[in-house]
Amino acid sequence: MIDKTYSSAAAAVADIPDGASLAVGGFGLSGNPIALIEALLAQGTGDLSVVSNNCGVDDWGLGVLLRAKRIRKMTSSYVGENKEFERQFLSGELELELTPQGTLAEKLRAGGSGIAxxxxxxxxxxxxxxxxxxxxxxxxxxxxxxxxxxxxxxxxxxxxxxxxxxxxAIRTDFSLVHALRGDRHGNLVFNKAARNFNPLAAMAGRVCIAQVEELVEPGDIDPDAVHLPGVFVHRIIEVGTDIDKRIERRTVRTEEEA
Known part of the structure; x- marks a missing residue:
């Protein structure tokens, strides 16, 4: 089996060209492949057609690419909390293919399964x-x-x-996903809500690039615990467990209310 690990996010996304189509994992701000998104931002890639449930928020997730005017078209089910997303769409700067959420999930799964x-x-x-x-x-x-x-x-x-x-069905040039754990062969395990769209986005990309919080050796993941087999994954990088994870809307109670 091939070792699919790359040394950095920059190396993993280096060949994504202007005008590429991307399937990007994430549900709200859960499971956003932020290291890969920021590497793509840093290398200057633009004119992107992106398929993702939503587009992050103004200063995080896919929102950083949108703010930099790197995205030409979004295929999404939810505009969400991203005011810049709404502004660009209503002003005619951004094309949006609004798709029911379950339909979007199935379009990605079908693309990865060879169903037209x-x-x-x-x-x-x-x-x-x-x-x-x-x-x-x-x-x-x-x-x-x-x-x-x-x-x-x-x-x-x-x-x-x-x-x-x-x-x-949806089939894209590349996919960018975030997983909790992965091995060098590309087998992935997702954590809770991060499993909502990441496996489907991974399947839809002709080249799937995964960032994982923990990289382990082949055999360390119980085969029965694998959420996405390595056959769908082509590149993998380790980003560590302390990577920034945002909460879209934090709601707390005061000590008195509690």
Missing amino acids: AFYTQTGVGTQVAEGGLPRRYDGSGGVAVASPAKDVRTFDVHGEPKEFVLEE
Whole structure:
């Protein structure tokens, strides 16, 4: 088996070119591959088309690439707490393909599984299926680019006809993910909510780059504990357990309330 380790985040992302498409893990601020994102920012790569559940916040996660105007298009399910994301979209600076969250997850999984497309009931009877959902504004409140109509078919479900919309799978040039633990062969273990989109993003990338908090030797991870097998992972770097981890919105009680 090939040792897939790289010496640094900069070395791991060095060949990502301008105009590349990326699938990036993370759910809110959980499981963001921040070391790889910052390395990409430092090397100046731009005109990126990024697929991720959301776009971080203004000063962290994918938000740092967005703020630097390195992202041309986002495919996401949630604008979230990122005010710059909202501003760029409404001003016409950023293209956005807004996708239902479960559909986005399945599009990534399908891409990594060699499935070209699938039918789902999600979005039937809405602009998701019928088209016209704004993808880019013209800066004056008008819609410059709208989503196209999608194929809708009727299938028999337990004796009842139901409509389904066709969704195409997502396959990207690269994927960037964060895992709790990984070995030199690329087998990964994710921690709690970081497992939501990271494995799916990893599967969708033709070249998957993983940052892990702890790098171990092959055989140190129980095969039954592996969340994503190394066949999907091409490069791996260790970032340490003390890497910065943000909380999107911290809510605490005072001592008196507690």
